[in-house]
Amino acid sequence: MTDAFRKAKDPVISVRNLHKWYSGVHALRGVSLDFERNEAVGLVGDNGAGKSTLISILSGLHAPDEGEVLVDGRPVRMKGPRDAMDQGIETIYQYNSMVPSMSIARNLFIGREPLKASFLGLGILDEARMRAESVAAIADVDLHLRSPDAMVGELSGGQRQGVAIARAMHFKSKVLILDEPTNHLSVKETNKVIGFVKSLAAQKVTGIFISHNMHHVFACCDRVVAMAQGRVVLDRRIGETSIEEVHEVL
Numbered sequence: 202m203t204d205a206f207r208k209a210k211d212p213v214i215s216v217r218n219l220h221k222w223y224s225g226v227h228a229l230r231g232v233s234l235d236f237e238r239n240e241a242v243g244l245v246g247d248n249g250a251g252k253s254t255l256i257s258i259l260s261g262l263h264a265p266d267e268g269e270v271l272v273d274g275r276p277v278r279m280k281g282p283r284d285a286m287d288q289g290i291e292t293i294y295q296y297n298s299m300v301p302s303m304s305i306a307r308n309l310f311i312g313r314e315p316l317k318a319s320f321l322g323l324g325i326l327d328e329a330r331m332r333a334e335s336v337a338a339i340a341d342v343d344l345h346l347r348s349p350d351a352m353v354g355e356l357s358g359g360q361r362q363g364v365a366i367a368r369a370m371h372f373k374s375k376v377l378i379l380d381e382p383t384n385h386l387s388v389k390e391t392n393k394v395i396g397f398v399k400s401l402a403a404q405k406v407t408g409i410f411i412s413h414n415m416h417h418v419f420a421c422c423d424r425v426v427a428m429a430q431g432r433v434v435l436d437r438r439i440g441e442t443s444i445e446e447v448h449e450v451l
């Protein structure tokens with residue numbers, strides 16, 4: 202293999218022959234895929250196709266029953282979402298993992314709170330740092346929120362999605378997975394998410410964008426992967442296929 206070829210094929214995540222059963226349901230039936238660096242991949246398919254199951258394995262929520270996941274070419278066994286985050290894989294769900302009764306600043310740092318030493322030698326939360334960094338993180342994703350102290354429960358769906366995105370970008374994720382992020386968003390907010398997915402490559406982030414709206418996928422992705430009944434049934438560059446062709450295989 203030449204160096205040039207090696208460079209061209211250097212996926213950030215590869216999955217090999219993944220199988221997953223939920224008691225009687227065979228939800229993934231041998232899924233193999235490569236996710237290249239800095240590409241946005243749209244993952245489509247009908248309800249029950251296995252999209253969320255695949256994502257749950259990549260985000261550390263479930264272990265595959267068979268097959269393996271490689272990150273940067275190395276096999277990994279993730280035992281929870283924290284392991285995925287440590288690998289640089291961040292997932293944003295439709296109902297994302299924000300705590301409504303906590304501030305924007307606290308939500309940005311959930312699970313990664315900066316500590317400063319107290320006189321008893323115990324770590325105490327560095328509130329000033331969380332506030333300052335969250336103001337910067339939110340500005341970086343072009344989100345306009347009044348204060349980092351506002352409760353997440355007071356934000357609109359789109360704003361919450363924005364905070365989740367700011368969190369992923371602030372912690373320099375390599376891979377950002379968005380599972381149906383535009384459900385329940387207004388047209389304006391949806392366009393913002395689409396614009397954001399488009400901008401990921403420039404920020405050197407691989408995006409995996411799950412949507413049942415083919416127009417959204419074609420508007421912001423480089424590649425489309427379609428799943429049906431636990432299998433990959435189509436995998437094409439966006440420029441080499443059409444919405445009609447994808448619909449035909451679903």
Ligand SMILES: Nc1ncnc2c1ncn2[C@@H]1O[C@H](COP(=O)(O)OP(=O)(O)O)[C@@H](O)[C@H]1O
Nearest residue numbers: 223226228246247248249250251252253254255
């Ligand atoms: N926690 C679960 N327990 C049992 N069956 C599940 C569970 N999650 C998903 N399934 C089943 O697995 C299959 C794939 O579901 P899912 O991955 O959610 O598909 P999608 O996200 O494409 O709609 C479906 O038949 C679904 O009913």
Ligand SMILES: [Mg+2]
Nearest residue numbers: 249252253254
């Ligand atoms: Mg799903």
